[in-house]
Amino acid sequence: MAVALILLLVAVASVLFHLFSPWWWTPLASNWGYIDDTITLTFWITGAVFSAVVVFMAYCVFRFRHKEGRQAAYNPENKKLEWWLSIGTAIGVAAMLAPGLVVWHQFVTVPADATEVEVMGQQWMWSYRLPGKDGKLGSTDARKISSDNPMGLNPDDPNGQDDVVVQNDDLHLPVGKPVKVLLRSIDVLHDFYVPEFRAKMDMIPGSVTYYWFTPTRTGTFEVLCAELCGVAHAQMRSKVIVQEEKDYHAWLEKQQTFAELSGPRNVAKAAYKTESE
Incomplete structure (x- = not known):
């Protein structure tokens, strides 16, 4: 029980530290606000995945804690779960990469009057x-x-x-x-x-x-x-x-x-x- 609570506190504290951290970007002084938006999107996606994983770990620690007479079931494969994890991971990676590719294209496409x-x-x-x-x-x-x-x-x-x-x-x-x-x-x-x-x-x-x-x-x-x-x-x-x-x-x-x-x-x-x- 204590370990599960510690894991939940780690997830909550990490999100709060990010939101209220005194260390943030310097004020923007160029046209590249797109880069800030891309980094913010990356933070939200990775933060959501991090929180979900830690909360799931806390759930598993609590739900499947040791009890006398309980025996773990051996389940080496779960194709349905593997498909969902693969699809979810692919969507998350694409959501992080796509904005970066768009910004990179703008980054190296120089205006004619530069x-x-x-x-x-x-x-x-x-x-x-x-x-x-x-x-x-x-x-x-x-x-x-x-x-x-x-x-x-x-x-x-x-x-x-x-x-x-x-x-x-x-x-x-x-x-x-x-x-x-x-x-x-x-x-x-x-x-x-x-x-x-x-x-x-x-x-x-x-x-x-x-x-x-x-x-x-x-x-x-x-x-x-x-x-x-x-x-x-x-x-x-x-x-x-x-x-x-x-x-x-x-x-x-x-x-x-x-x-x-x-x-x-x-x-x-x-x-x-x-x-x-």
């Missing part, structure tokens, strides 16, 4: 690249990464000369504008994650992954790495600052382009080469 922004992760810092006045990002090549060219831009690509490079600093974005985030890593697995945006994706060396979102409110939001990437993983942080469009463009005008960053270095290299000769 602006591309590149995020590069490395142990243990974030770097960003935004398109310049031509609205296009230049090409990159990991083999061109160096101290003078930390994001590996192709210096011969004219589309990259006006790209805005932000190294180990904060990313600024305009509110209400869709953004396609291109994700790269130059060493190990990283994961670009802003909790308020609900959007994240692994960054795989040698590949470019992506997703998109639309910031829906202004503010400063912390960037986390959601993939264990080394001893300083917890310190790999940055900020995304979402601003009104005029404030965003004012910030953008103050940033240096790839041409401006590489120009002084190339001049210095040429002068050094001339002196050496």
Whole structure:
């Protein structure tokens, strides 16, 4: 009897803790409320199954408790019960997977008017690249990464000369504008994650992954790495600052382009080469 009561208390306490927990999602700041809805649906389905299983266990413990003279009946198969369990399980799994597949399709179907922004992760810092006045990002090549060219831009690509490079600093974005985030890593697995945006994706060396979102409110939001990437993983942080469009463009005008960053270095290299000769 005591064990049955404990099991019932576990089920009730688990549901109440979920409903009244002080630890919940950060306030949504993007268009991905669908992800919250999908997670909530998953919680309800798994919570209902968990509660049903625990209550059934409590019932069995109470109903079939030991009594003198009672003998258990051996019933190795029950095809009717197996069919009901198989069908119920299939319906529950489909109910959890179907919304996720719908959201995933939306997650990787980028709007035509989205602006591309590149995020590069490395142990243990974030770097960003935004398109310049031509609205296009230049090409990159990991083999061109160096101290003078930390994001590996192709210096011969004219589309990259006006790209805005932000190294180990904060990313600024305009509110209400869709953004396609291109994700790269130059060493190990990283994961670009802003909790308020609900959007994240692994960054795989040698590949470019992506997703998109639309910031829906202004503010400063912390960037986390959601993939264990080394001893300083917890310190790999940055900020995304979402601003009104005029404030965003004012910030953008103050940033240096790839041409401006590489120009002084190339001049210095040429002068050094001339002196050496």
